[in-house]
Amino acid sequence: xxxxVRLLGVWSSVYxxxxxxxxxxxxxxxxxxxxxxxxxxxxLIRYNPVYQRIPVFVHNGKPMAESxxxxxxxxxxxxxxxxxxxxxxxxxxxxxxxxxxxxxSPTFYSYFRAVGEEQEKLxxxxxxxxxxxxxxxxxxxxxxxxxxxxxxxxxLGWIACWLELMQEAAGIKLLESDSLxxxxxxxxxxxxxxxxxxxxxxxxxxxxxxxxxxxxxxxxPAP
Numbered sequence: 001x002x003x004x005v006r007l008l009g010v011w012s013s014v015y016x017x018x019x020x021x022x023x024x025x026x027x028x029x030x031x032x033x034x035x036x037x038x039x040x041x042x043x044l045i046r047y048n049p050v051y052q053r054i055p056v057f058v059h060n061g062k063p064m065a066e067s068x069x070x071x072x073x074x075x076x077x078x079x080x081x082x083x084x085x086x087x088x089x090x091x092x093x094x095x096x097x098x099x100x101x102x103x104x105s106p107t108f109y110s111y112f113r114a115v116g117e118e119q120e121k122l123x124x125x126x127x128x129x130x131x132x133x134x135x136x137x138x139x140x141x142x143x144x145x146x147x148x149x150x151x152x153x154x155x156l157g158w159i160a161c162w163l164e165l166m167q168e169a170a171g172i173k174l175l176e177s178d179s180l181x182x183x184x185x186x187x188x189x190x191x192x193x194x195x196x197x198x199x200x201x202x203x204x205x206x207x208x209x210x211x212x213x214x215x216x217x218x219x220x221p222a223p
Contacts, residue, residue: 003059003060004031004058004059004060004061005023005028005029005030005031005058005059006030006031006032006033006057006058006059007019007020007023007030007031007032007033007055007056007057007058008033008035008041008043008044008047008054008055008056008057008058009032009033009034009035009054009055009056010034010035010037010054011034011201012201012206012209013054013055014157014158014161014162015054015055015067016054016055016067017157017158017161017199017200017201018055018067018070018071018154018155018157019055019057019067019070019071019074020032020199021154021157021195021196021199022070022071022074022075022083022151022154023074024195024196024198024199025081025083025149025154025195026074026078026080026081027078027080027081028074028078035054037053037054040052043056044056047063047065048063048065050065051065053065055067055070057070057073057074059073059077067155068098068099068102068155071083071151071154071155072151075151082150083150083151083154084145084150084151085145085146085150090145090146094144094145094150094151094152095151095152097133097137097144097152097155097156098151098152098155098156100133100137101129101133101155101156101159102155104129107122107125107126107129108126108129108163108166108174110122111123111125111126111170111172111174112166112169112170112210112213112214112217113217113218115218119170119172120172123172123174126174127174127179130159130174130175130180130183131180133156133159133183134180134182134183137152138182138183138186139182140182142186142189143186143189143190144156144186149190149193149196153186153190157190157196159175159183159187160186160187160188160190160191161190161191161196161200161201162206163175165203165206165207165210166210168207168210169207169210169211169213169214170214175187
């Protein structure tokens with residue numbers, strides 16, 4: 001019997017795509033199960049009883065949750081094509097930038113939900129965060145870890161693959177054509193990596209999804 005590698009996820013989730021991208025980069029075969037979060041499966045409840053949310057990764061019967069921890073596990077279990085640098089300092093910096101944007105992600109979600117002056121304020125804050133990531137995190141490098149795609153790129157991949165659609169649905173752009181040139185160049189390189197390019201959701205389908213979310217958020221009755 002071969003080893004069991006399973007992923008329970010949702011098609012629209014960037015957190016699930018992180019795991020898919022990592023497994024594809026590593027060349028690891030896996031079984032994918034699409035979850036309905038309105039009608040959670042017994043497996044989802046059994047494997048993630050604390051949060052009952054996706055993604056859930058199962059390796060030989062042992063389940064784990066939270067995408068960054070799953071990525072770290074995948075990188076250790078399958079050492080081919082490492083996602084983290086060998087140098088301890090560079091490894092720490094890769095983890096730092098992944099954690100930095102994870103901590104700041106509520107700003108982007110709030111911007112997407114907001115309207116009027118509040119949205120403009122949050123859009124300004126989000127642009128400032130992107131400038132920090134470009135100047136201090138990416139710099140002049142091809143990828144955040146250097147010449148090869150790695151864990152930080154995977155964790156920030158939603159900027160390349162989701163943000164342009166989120167901003168189109170929200171009506172205020174964060175990644176404009178005359179700003180953040182290095183981050184935009186990275187975004188193009190990231191999406192051209194074969195394992196990423198072959199595992200992206202259809203843009204039209206995603207745009208419909210984000211427009212639906214935007215309408216839901218902006219028309220919801222006040223609490």
